[in-house]
Amino acid sequence: MNITFLDKIISVLTYLSLGFFGLIWIIFAHVTKKYISRFVYFNIFQSIFISVLFTVISLLFDITINFLIEFPFIGSLVEKFYILFVQKPIYLDLSTLNLLVLALIIYLCACSFFGKIPKLPFITNVIRDNFGR
Numbered sequence: 835m836n837i838t839f840l841d842k843i844i845s846v847l848t849y850l851s852l853g854f855f856g857l858i859w860i861i862f863a864h865v866t867k868k869y870i871s872r873f874v875y876f877n878i879f880q881s882i883f884i885s886v887l888f889t890v891i892s893l894l895f896d897i898t899i900n901f902l903i904e905f906p907f908i909g910s911l912v913e914k915f916y917i918l919f920v921q922k923p924i925y926l927d928l929s930t931l932n933l934l935v936l937a938l939i940i941y942l943c944a945c946s947f948f949g950k951i952p953k954l955p956f957i958t959n960v961i962r963d964n965f966g967r
Contacts, residue, residue: 850939852888856874856882
């Protein structure tokens with residue numbers, strides 16, 4: 835598989851924009867009849883899948899936290915956990931959860947920039963099985 839520098843840059847920008855740039859690139863390539871390499875295609879769909887998955891998990895997490903806070907004994911413990919891991923800044927105004935997401939994005943961008951396919955448990959297999967050419 836021949837990966838060009840442009841393919842690497844497109845993949846990195848796709849992860850940085852959480853799939854938006856990749857979606858625009860697919861539309862642009864379709865309109866101009868430009869070929870999209872398997873590497874870029876895979877990274878675009880993986881970034882879109884990660885963004886959708888992150889959004890769904892965030893919504894379910896918020897609903898669960900708001901539900902559990904209403905219980906008498908568990909509520910205060912859940913609220914302290916939420917404040918500690920989600921709201922309290924640790925480094926550069928980023929919470930623990932924000933730092934984990936930032937580390938994931940840095941890993942995905944670094945792998946893409948060096949021409950490797952970033953491997954994430956479950957997610958890489960789903961993308962490879964459903965969107966592999």
